[in-house]
Amino acid sequence: MSRLAEITAALPVPAATFLAWMEFQKGASEATVAAYAVDILEFETYLRGMGASLERPSEITRQMVQGFSASLFRQGMARSSMARKLSALRSLFRHLLRLHKIEADPCAGVRNPKQDQRHPAMLNVDQVFSLLDEKPAEAVAARPGDMSADDVFLLRDKALLELLYGSGLRISEALGLNVNDIRPESGHVQVMGKGSKERIVPLSDASKDALSRWLSVRDRVPPAHGERAAFLGRRGKRLDRRQAARILEGRAAEAGIPQHLSPHDLRHSFATHLLEGGADLRAVQELLGHSRISTTQRYTHLNMEALTRIYDAAHPLSRKSDKKS
Known part of the structure; x- marks a missing residue:
């Protein structure tokens, strides 16, 4: 039995059905489904400690989701990992809402932790x-x-x-x-x-x-x-x-x-170098396989940050200390 099958077998039926929908209906990759399964099982373990379960999804409240998020924070988990787990829960409860298994989304109003401003490494x-x-x-x-x-x-x-x-x-x-x-x-x-x-x-x-x-x-x-x-x-x-x-x-x-360096850093460098060379944003979006242009636009923001640093370092009027009346 695969690791994904083992985790799915440990989950209540509503969660296992959601994962099957992700894989066979939505077409998510096995890696994505496995990551969601791990996150949802962690939430289920937390719920059982409170006498609740995804077996009865209509009983899950926003306070429970917030409590789960707070428990992750106390464990010292990275904010990006916390955000990923909350994203998995949002997808699960949106699915249950569409199926009328619940009347309200317990993730509504639960915010992601503020993320650290980290950018992938960039090669020149x-x-x-x-x-x-x-x-x-x-x-x-x-x-x-x-x-x-x-x-x-x-x-x-x-x-x-x-x-x-x-x-x-x-x-x-x-x-x-x-x-x-x-x-x-x-x-x-x-x-x-x-x-x-x-x-x-x-x-x-x-x-x-x-x-x-x-x-x-x-x-x-x-x-x-x-x-x-x-x-x-x-x-x-x-x-x-x-x-x-x-x-x-x-x-x-x-x-x-x-x-x-990570493999993603090479992808990041590829996109940045194309844009710096004057490539069209839509063309870069197509090459990267981004479904939304806003995802690709993040690279233009990074380019602007780099240009601003160069400007501040080189331009004689960019620093107040250099300005003379």
């Missing part, structure tokens, strides 16, 4: 060049008959990082790709995004070269049980998030990049 162009250094991969590709296992995986790592930055994919999208989703010769990749929405994303010239090199040697990693994943781990199974994060961390260290 020189750092991107260092991270995606072409020389090692070119040297390996030049000796196809004398290639070690480490050489094969160097080509894999290069292809993955080029794809994350060059096409701005989410890490889940990149790792979810199968071999037949990637078409280097035609210059695009077919991606399954959030909400099971497909989109076609163009490949940079560097990505096309890197992917072609990797796919030409992929079969040297024996796939487990006919695994069709584009990116394989050393045991022939689909590469997972933790392995991808380690690949990026190792490459960043080799490139002398001081800040901690």
Whole structure:
């Protein structure tokens, strides 16, 4: 039994039915459904300590939701994690409201904790060049008959990082790709995004070269049980998030990049560099697979912050101390 199935089995029927609706009707990814399941089970555990349960959703009150939020705060939980858990509960109770299982939403009026202003790490162009250094991969590709296992995986790592930055994919999208989703010769990749929405994303010239090199040697990693994943781990199974994060961390260290990097930081850098280069906001929205333009607009806000800092540092009239009457 999978971890998701175990959690669902421990939940009352109204919650388990909601998760099934998310997966099969709404088309949410397994990772999203599993995250919601964990959050809802935590809420159910809290309710049982008070003699309540989602088995009787009409008895759940706003005070109970607020009490749950306060308990998370006392545990020292990150505000972003608290907000995610409350978001899961809002989705659950909106669903129950639509089904007329409850008469009022107990999450109504419950606010998220104020979030810390944190932005993803941003690479400058020189750092991107260092991270995606072409020389090692070119040297390996030049000796196809004398290639070690480490050489094969160097080509894999290069292809993955080029794809994350060059096409701005989410890490889940990149790792979810199968071999037949990637078409280097035609210059695009077919991606399954959030909400099971497909989109076609163009490949940079560097990505096309890197992917072609990797796919030409992929079969040297024996796939487990006919695994069709584009990116394989050393045991022939689909590469997972933790392995991808380690690949990026190792490459960043080799490139002398001081800040901690996550795969999402490459996507963030991709979008920011496009906008800084004059790309149309709607075009960037399409490339990123954002359903709302407001999500993409956050990158323009960050660009303005950067421009303001440059202005304040360089302009002779930007500081009061420099102004003279």
